[in-house]
Amino acid sequence: MLCLALWALHLLARHVTYHEIRHYVEGVSRQRLVLAIALTTLGFGVMSLYDRFGLAAIGKSLPWRxxxxxxxxxxxxxxxxxMSLLVSGSIRxxxxxxxxxxxxxxAKLVLYCTLSFWLGLLALTGVTLLIVPLPSGLPMSDWRITIASVMTAIPLAWILGGFIRHPLTLWRWQVRLPKPMTAVRQxxxxxxDWWLAAAVMYVLMPxxxxxxxxxxxxxxxIAQIAGLISHVPGGLGVFEAVMLAGFGASGNEHLAASILGSLAMFRIVYYLxxxxxxxxxxxQRETHNLRRHLWPPWFSGLLPPFFAGLTLVSGAVLLFSGATKALPDRMAILRSVLPLSVLEVSHLLAxxxxxxxxxxxxxxxxxxDAAYWVTLILLVAGAVFSLLKGIDYEEAIFLGVLALALMPAHRLFYRRASLFSTHFSPGWIVAILAVFGCAAWLVFFSYKHVEYSNSLWWEFSFHQGGAPRALRALVAAAAAGLLFALASLIRPQDPRRxxxxxxxxxxxxxLIRRYRSAQGxxxxxxxxxxxxxxxxxxxxxYDIEGRSWVSLGDPVGEDDDARRELVWxxxxxxxxxGGWPVFYQVxxxxxxxxLEIGLTLLKIGEEARVPLAAFNLDGKSKKTLRGTLNRLGREGLRLEVVPASAVTPLLPRLEAxxxxxxxxxxxxEKRFxxxxFDPRYLVRTSMALVWQGERLLAFANLFLTETK
Known part of the structure; x- marks a missing residue:
């Protein structure tokens, strides 16, 4: 979808130059920018109502801040x-x-917020399309009334459904629709929320x-719906292409450049x-916690993915910067103070x-741990090279601030595993390829006026070297990614299980003897x-059943760092x-x-526990137990606990x-x-035996540790 969107965007903006877009962005007035920021702030305030009303709907209350x-x-x-459902849902x-x-x-709260998000979008889209005609160039213009009616009917039906008092049955589940006022609020x-988002962009339009x-x-x-359906991160490319097509900007390069410039400003103000x-x-919360030497578990678990996301953004910033033109006035300064070779090498390495x-x-x-140190070094190096290749101080500040923020967080990156042993999920591979694909598209878009020739690869110049530098940097980045992939592929395989x-x-x-739980x-x-x-x-x-790798209980051991590393x-x-990790009876x-590795908790059944230190047979509630114990005593039954060393001679009788x-x-036998009944297993545990005279009636092996 991203490739199709970029291809469509390329066709719609084929006559637009990078300079024209940048000129529009730099010319946006301060008044418009301030108004857009104010509307964005108000919009995020409205978004908080999703959670506040959602908590009220499930009968919960938390401080509004x-x-x-x-x-x-x-x-x-x-x-x-x-991917708002996945990302915002996991953070919530x-x-x-x-x-x-x-x-x-x-889960109910996330469902409430997601439904509110889509119901509001459908309602606003439906009502707007019923009132406003679409340009004839859009494919759906002929079906406007039909589509608008369906979109309006869905939230209306949701509101009216609140008058149904009894729950609805869907397959095996019963669904109780919210009350009418709750649905209206949704x-x-x-x-x-969507109206304010549109207002932010409208004030930035030409x-x-x-x-x-x-x-x-x-x-x-319509453009937002297209972006959401595409599942492209942020609707990148899809949203822009629909906006250009909707305003008929394909044949008007000045209008197309202005719209693309306003779209860039919108993404900066509303997203970045x-x-x-x-x-x-x-x-700020991190710094506060460091001063207090306090790291709440939820916050410690949030920071590594947070830094990972910012590092991904940093990489994208450097790639995109290397794919676009440097500002002429900044290049003039560099030309007077730096040799050309330093500029070329800095651009490539960035x-x-x-x-x-x-x-x-x-x-x-x-x-x-290795990723932490290498990232820290590369962020500092990236900031330096950003200055040397084009005095891109904006990027240097961003990378420098991220490096400073990462420095005190070393304790969160404790794993001593190899970088090349890291498994990249399909989602991560797609994300990296998407960023690189966007960088490649930016190279061809920024230098579309430069005719390609083989000599470009060997051209080095302050004045005309932008396109050659961008091409060489793109190939060097691709080579770095391929070399890492190759090194990962030839790593030693996991031993046979x-x-x-x-x-x-x-x-x-x-480890079993010293662990706090006898389950080991x-x-x-x-x-x-x-x-x-x-x-x-x-x-x-653990054992493997189909694609499920089921670990029984928690890692066994007293070293918390080792146990955490085992889970990873x-x-x-x-x-x-290609298996699914499952931890059973944790x-x-x-x-x-x-939670740290992103698993979901699911409660299955219950477990009865008796506190033996305070257990006795006194009181009315234990009357039945006292009666049973007395009856068994009269029948001549007695209990004996024998150590593991005495179990071997008893094995034939126990097996019978x-x-x-x-x-x-x-x-x-259930096992797992x-x-x-396995002699190798039983001879390692103490045994509780029930005798009647010299006859052995029953047995149970006992799990004993040094503390239990």
């Missing part, structure tokens, strides 16, 4: 990145989970547009500036660093694979093998381990009891999380 902050950060990132999930909301409540807030706000609004909402503001807010930052962003998301050997079980035994004893069954942390500081046990290593193994104390029990229950 906290809700506004969460809403602003989530929408600042989702608007800039795209992390924030609201730490503010006392359950997984179900957060539609109204969503429509106002005077020669000669279009009223209603006509502009119709084309704006809120993203930078959200960045400042998060960094683009290479841009590509490497795109790759390193994934390592930061994975919390790799096999049942644990006796030696591996011996390595696990000391199930590793001794030998039916699960074992994954050890470096230095045998921790291990986890396990997930990366799953990704390399403890509440370790939930941050799994186990087989008889399985036959009576008409079942088989429930255990099984």
């Amino acid at each position: 906290r809700v506004t902050l969460i809403s602003f950060i989530s929408y600042a990132f989702s608007n800039a990145v795209g 999930y992390r924030f609201y989970l730490q503010n006392g909301l359950s997984t179900t409540e957060i 539609v109204a807030v969503g429509a106002l 005077d020669r547009l000669n279009a009223g706000f209603g006509h502009f609004l119709a084309i704006f909402v 500036m809120p993203l930078c503001a959200a960045t400042v807010l998060v960094l 683009s290479v660093i841009g590509m490497l930052l795109l790759i390193l962003a994934r390592g930061l998301q994975r919390r790799l 096999a049942p644990p050997s006796g030696a591996e079980l011996e390595r696990a035994w000391p 004893h199930l590793a001794l069954m030998g039916d699960k694979h074992l994954l050890f942390a470096p230095g045998d500081r921790a291990f986890l046990m 290593s396990f997930m990366e193994q799953c990704e390399r093998a 403890s509440p104390a370790d939930l941050d381990l799994y 009891i186990s087989d008889a029990w399985l036959a009576a229950k008409r079942t088989r 999380s429930l255990g099984a």
Whole structure:
């Protein structure tokens, strides 16, 4: 979709030059810019109503400042990145989970906000299209009334559905529609949000547009819908192409240049500036927490993906800068103080660093220590080369500020894994290719007036060297990406997974004995694979069922860093093998381990626990238990606990009891999380035996640790 959008944009703006667009951007008046910023601020204030009304709808209440902050950060990132449901939903999930909301409540809130977002867009689009005719050049102009009627009917039906008192049944689920006033608020807030977004861009549009706000609004909402449906990050290219087509700018290069300039300003004001503001807010919180030596789990978990996103943006900035023309007055200054060779090398290296930052962003998301240090070095180097290649102080400041913000966050990047072992998901690969594709398009767009020849590759000049420098930088960046991909492909493969050997079980035994949970004893069954942390500081046990890699319980070990690294290593193994990581029967104390890697919590069943230290048979509620115990005593039954060393002679009798029990229950050994009769497993555990005279009636193996 991105390639098609860029191709369409290229056709629509084939007569427009980069200089014309830049000239319009630099000529936007201060009054218009201030008004656009004010409308953007008001728009994000309206967006916070999504969350405030959503919390009220699910019966929850949080301080309005906290809700506004969460809403602003989530929408600042989702608007800039795209995929609003995924991005804003994941940010809300992390924030609201730490503010006392359950997984179900957060899911309801995200659904409420998403529905409000789309219902408002459909309502505004439908009403606008019913009133305002579309230009005949648009494909949907002939179907305007039909499309508008359908779009208007959907939010109207949603509001009227609130009068239905009983829940609706959809397949196996029952859905209770919101009350009419709740639905009206959803539609109204969503429509106002989109109206303000359109107003921001309208004040930035050129005077020669000669279009009223209603006509502009119709084309704006259609372009936004096209961008959202395309799933291209931020609707980049798709939104611009529809706007150009809607205003008939294809044959008018001056109008097309003005519209593209206003679109660039709109993205700066409505997308980039809120993203930078959200960045400042998060960094301010980071600095505050560092002074207090306090890192809340939710905030520590948010920062690495946050820095990864900013690093990705930094790489894109360097690539885009290397693909466009430098300002003539700045080049004149460089020509008087720098040799040409320094300029050429700086331009080349800046683009290479841009590509490497795109790759390193994934390592930061994975919390790799090596990625942290290399990123820090490259950000500083990128800032220096930005100044040397064109006095691009704007980029240098951005990269420098990010480097300064990253410096105190070293503790968050604790993993000692190799950069080349990082798995790149399809989404990450597409993101990197999309950024590089946009940079390539910018090269051809910026220098469309330069006729290609082989001699361009060997042309070095202050005056006419822009196109050759951009081409060489683009190829160098591509080469850097390909070399990294090749190095990753030839890395050693994961060893073949096999049942644990006796030696591996011996390595696990000391960890099992010292761990706070006795569940680690199930590793001794030998039916699960074992994954050890470096230095045998921790291990986890898992089995594979189809595409699901199921880890039983939490990592076993006392070293928290090793346990955290194991969770990451396990997930990366799953990704390399195309599997789905699943952690089964985890403890509440370790939930941050799994939220950190982006997993979703799902509560399955319940577990009964008896506090043995305070347990007794006193009181009326224990009457039945006392009666059972007394009856068994009269029948001559007694309980004996024997150590593991005394289990081997009893194995034949224990096996007979186990087989008889399985036959009576008409079942088989469950294994995995429930255990099984395996002599190698049973001889390592103490045993509780029930005797009647000399006859052994029942047994249960006991999981004992040094503390339990």
